Amino acid sequence: MIMKNPEVEFCGYCITHPSESKINFRIQTRGGIPAVEPFRKGLTDLMDVCHHMLSTFEASVKEYKAQKETEMD
């Protein structure tokens, strides 16, 4: 998600130690915007993707159930 942002020059993560749940996340921008912005934008974009997926999935399930009903009758 963050990699898809053209302002981001570098984005990566590593897990410091497997027994701790901590992730080192690094974002480097091309110099135009503060690095927190792609992070924020990435999170909001991911939220939007999830919202859209949820509604599409539920619509699809409803449609499938309705189709099944008509087939039964």
Next chain:
Amino acid sequence: RHVGKMAERGSLEEMRSRVVLGEFGVRHVHTTDFPGSYPGYTDAWDPVTFRQGFHVDVTHMDEGLLEFDLVGIDAAIANAFRRILLAEVPTMAVEKVFVYNNTSIVQDEILAHRLGLIPIQADPRLFEYRSQGDEEGTEIDTLQFQLKIKCSRNPRAAKESSDPNELYINHKVYSRHMTWVPLGNQADLFPDACFRPVHDDILIAQLRPGQEIDVLMHCVKGIGKDHAKFSPVATASYRLLPDITLVQPIEGEAAEKLKKCFSPGVIEIQDIKGKKVARVANARLDTFSREIFRHEELKNMVRLARVRNHYIFSVESTGILPPDVLVSEAIRVLMGKCQRFLDELDSVPTD
């Protein structure tokens, strides 16, 4: 030179959208469509293009199994859902077992372990997580079950019978012997709900006359990350949509051989002007055994690939929640995580 450019374009599209299975390795595995990777392509995130390219198709659904296609998302997000389904969708399961009497041959801890693994039919969304350090448990986070059973000799059995079903009463302890004991105001909150194990016929232990089991169990809400007993799916997996193309037309005997190299239904033989010609009928059914690479004359005539952003998900539920509810819950868990970080970002002052 023009032909060269066309071929380049074709292979560029292939590199961007397909994972190609070669004879000795798999090529173009990773997603490469990021801004700046390809001249002439702008791959920046665009919600409109995403919405246009994304769709969900449900292919099969019943109470236990859901199969659906997710088209147009990245591998990272599809994998995130698979992992969340396995490890982060909460369920209720037996956590603490208070053993009042256990004279059976099954040790206390083994019995407790087995009881923990039994799936409990209770909607986890109606309950809260137990707070840290709380030993007793309140009615909002705990479900109590009792298992009290005693085995005795059957006085009406025949003299020479050696069948344990006839000789003993209650010698097999099943999950249907677990009874719900309402705590506090649970009897009023859930008058119609009956909380019980999903399956009635799970064999917990076997007893002989004189042995008894008397335990009280507390179920709490947990996630699969903590202990696998809390995982709501039997398993959740996905595969990429296969894409088989015949590079050259294949006829006659070779066509028959080709058909045998793939799963049944993938390759269809048509009769055109007396000759048998092979055609790819339904690539989706193939399981990619790569049998084609064992035949010298056929291996260069077919291109085996997978479509990189088309995921065929298969979610099988243990019975606690229907599989479509599980997928919705998984999406909500991911949204919850995003929201948590957004809130933290907003509350921490950035200098």
